[in-house]
Amino acid sequence: MDRSAREALQRGMTGLADGDRSSFDAVFAALWPLLRRFAERALLDPAAGEDAAQSALVDVFSRAAEFDPDRDAVSWALGIAAHECRTVRKKRARRREDLGAAPESSSGSATPEDAVIDADLQAAAASVLGALRPADAETLLVAARGQREKSSLFRKRLERALSRFRKEWRARHGEE
Amino acid sequence: MEKNELYARARRAYELGRAKVASKAVLGAAVLAAAAVALGRSPGQIAVVTVCLVPLAGVLAYRGRAAGRAVLPGLVAGGAAMLLPLGVVAAGDSWLGVDCMRFCLPACVVGGALAGAAIASLAAAEQDGEREFLLAGISLAALAASLGCGLAGSAGLAGMTIGALVAGTPVWLLAHARR
Numbered sequence: 386m387d388r389s390a391r392e393a394l395q396r397g398m399t400g401l402a403d404g405d406r407s408s409f410d411a412v413f414a415a416l417w418p419l420l421r422r423f424a425e426r427a428l429l430d431p432a433a434g435e436d437a438a439q440s441a442l443v444d445v446f447s448r449a450a451e452f453d454p455d456r457d458a459v460s461w462a463l464g465i466a467a468h469e470c471r472t473v474r475k476k477r478a479r480r481r482e483d484l485g486a487a488p489e490s491s492s493g494s495a496t497p498e499d500a501v502i503d504a505d506l507q508a509a510a511a512s513v514l515g516a517l518r519p520a521d522a523e524t525l526l527v528a529a530r531g532q533r534e535k536s537s538l539f540r541k542r543l544e545r546a547l548s549r550f551r552k553e554w555r556a557r558h559g560e561e
Numbered sequence: 562m563e564k565n566e567l568y569a570r571a572r573r574a575y576e577l578g579r580a581k582v583a584s585k586a587v588l589g590a591a592v593l594a595a596a597a598v599a600l601g602r603s604p605g606q607i608a609v610v611t612v613c614l615v616p617l618a619g620v621l622a623y624r625g626r627a628a629g630r631a632v633l634p635g636l637v638a639g640g641a642a643m644l645l646p647l648g649v650v651a652a653g654d655s656w657l658g659v660d661c662m663r664f665c666l667p668a669c670v671v672g673g674a675l676a677g678a679a680i681a682s683l684a685a686a687e688q689d690g691e692r693e694f695l696l697a698g699i700s701l702a703a704l705a706a707s708l709g710c711g712l713a714g715s716a717g718l719a720g721m722t723i724g725a726l727v728a729g730t731p732v733w734l735l736a737h738a739r740r
Contacts, residue, residue: 403626417564444574447578448578450625
C-alpha cells in the first residue's frame with residue numbers, strides 16, 4: 386500500500402470513528418484486499434485466509450467507533466486481522482489434536498502404544514496398496530468397503546489382488 | 562460469502578458499534594436523572610425532563626460527527642450545573658419560597674453561566690461543525706441542568722438560560738477573535 390492510499394485510509398477511519406458514514410465505502414474498498422492478502426499469507430491457505438479476512442473486516446467495522454485517530458489505521462486493522470489469524474490457527478491445531486485422539490477414545494481400552502501400532506499398520510498397508518496396480522488396489526478397496534460383486538469374475542480378481550498384496554507385503558516386511 | 566453480503570455485514574457491524582457508543586451516552590444521561598432523584602427531586606418532574614434528555618443524548622451520540630462529539634461535554638457541563646442548586650438544597654436551603662430564591666436561583670444562574678462558557682469555548686475550538694456542536698452541547702447541557710434548576714421553577718430555568726447566554730456569548734466571540 387503506497388503512502389497516499391495509507392493516508393486516505395487514515396482519513397477514512399478517522400471519519401468513521403467520528404460517525405462520518407460517507408467514508409464507509411472508501412474504507413471498505415481499501416481494507417478488504419489488504420486484509421485478504423494479509424490473512425492468506427499468514428494462514429498459507431486461500432480459503433481459510435478469506436474466511437479469516439472476512440471476520441477481521443467485520444470486526445474492524447464493529448470497532449471503528451473506538452478507533453483512536455492518533456494511531457495508524459493500517460497497523461490497527463492488521464492487528465485485528467493478525468488476532469483473527471491466530472484464532473484460526475489455534476482452532477486448526479485443536480481440531481488436529483481432536484482427530485489424533487479419536488482412535489484412542491473409540492477403542493475404549495486402547496493404550497497410546499496400541500494407537501501408534503495401529504497407525505503404523507494402517508500406514509504400511511496404505512503404502513503396499515499404493516505399490517499395486519491401480520486395478521488391484523481398486524478391487525481390494527471395493528472389497529474392504531463391503532461392496533464386492535457376487536460374480537466369479539470379481540472373486541478371481543480379488544484373489545489375484547490379494548495374492549499380489551501378500552507378495553508385496555512379504556517383499557517389504559518379510560512376514561504376513 | 563459474496564462481496565455484497567460482506568459489505569452489508571460490515572455495515573451492520575459498524576452501525577452496531579455506533580449503537581454501543583449511543584448506549585453509553587444514554588447510560589450517562591440516565592445516571593444524571595437518577596442522581597437528581599437520589600438528591601431529592603420529585604421523580605415525576607425528573608421523568609418529564611428525562612424523556613427528552615435520554616433519547617436526545619442517544620440519538621446525537623449514534624449520529625456522531627460534531628453533535629456526537631458534543632454529547633459528553635454537554636452532559637458534564639449540564640451535570641455540574643445541575644449539582645449546584647441541588648448542593649445548595651442539600652446544604653440546608655428550603656425547596657421553595659424566599660430562601661430558594663435567595664440561594665437556588667443564583668446557583669442556577671452560576672451553573673448555567675459555567676456550562677454556557679464551557680460549551681462555547683469547546684465549540685470555538687472545533688475545526689468543522691462548530692454550530693452543530695454548539696447547538697447540541699447547549700441543548701444537552703440545558704436539559705441536564707434543568708434536572709436541578711427545575712426546583713426553582715421557571716425562574717430557575719430562565720436564570721440558567723440567561724447565565725449560559727451571558728457567559729457563553731463573550732467566550733465564544735473571544736475565542737473566534739483569537740483565531
